[in-house]
Amino acid sequence: MAEELYIATGTKKEQYEGLFPQLEALLAGETDLVANMANLCAVLKAQFDFFWIGFYIVKGDELVLGPFQGPLACTRIAKGKGVCGTAWEKNETLVVPDVDAFPGHIACSSQSKSEIVVPVNKNGAIIGVLDVDSEYLNHFNEVDKEYLVRIVKLL
Numbered sequence: 001m002a003e004e005l006y007i008a009t010g011t012k013k014e015q016y017e018g019l020f021p022q023l024e025a026l027l028a029g030e031t032d033l034v035a036n037m038a039n040l041c042a043v044l045k046a047q048f049d050f051f052w053i054g055f056y057i058v059k060g061d062e063l064v065l066g067p068f069q070g071p072l073a074c075t076r077i078a079k080g081k082g083v084c085g086t087a088w089e090k091n092e093t094l095v096v097p098d099v100d101a102f103p104g105h106i107a108c109s110s111q112s113k114s115e116i117v118v119p120v121n122k123n124g125a126i127i128g129v130l131d132v133d134s135e136y137l138n139h140f141n142e143v144d145k146e147y148l149v150r151i152v153k154l155l
Contacts, residue, residue: 006018007047012143023040026040037066053068053131053132054130058128070133072108082105083106083115083117083131084106088126093145096114096117097139098113114139116131117131118149118152
């Protein structure tokens with residue numbers, strides 16, 4: 001288990017590259033999904049200071065709020081609703097440069113301007129999604145998509 005976090009500097013890609021081995025070490029050997037989700041959120045929040053980062057966990061026919069860092073959040077999201085529910089329904093990572101332009105966006109916070117949502121798969125089934133919001137338009141790109149998908153696979 002890692003005892004302290006080294007905050008990487010440089011480009012976004014260099015920051016993810018510096019963070020990835022630390023996340024591997026932090027999550028290695030821990031089998032509790034919620035504990036790993038919580039630590040993953042804390043590390044990503046510390047490194048990138050995202051406006052909001054958290055997990056929604058599949059429970060029946062909806063996503064239920066799991067571990068997160070940031071302001072209060074929506075508690076439940078139906079499949080196919082908003083960015084999170086759509087990413088779950090389509091089983092694909094969604095990068096949304098302007099959440100106000102996304103049909104059916106669920107505004108948990110009016111401060112959120114852009115978003116990326118990554119499905120969490122286990123044994124071929126989606127068990128949740130990682131949701132990351134920014135207070136800036138066009139904040140997320142292919143670098144975020146590539147590394148957040150890799151990071152979620154550590155779970």
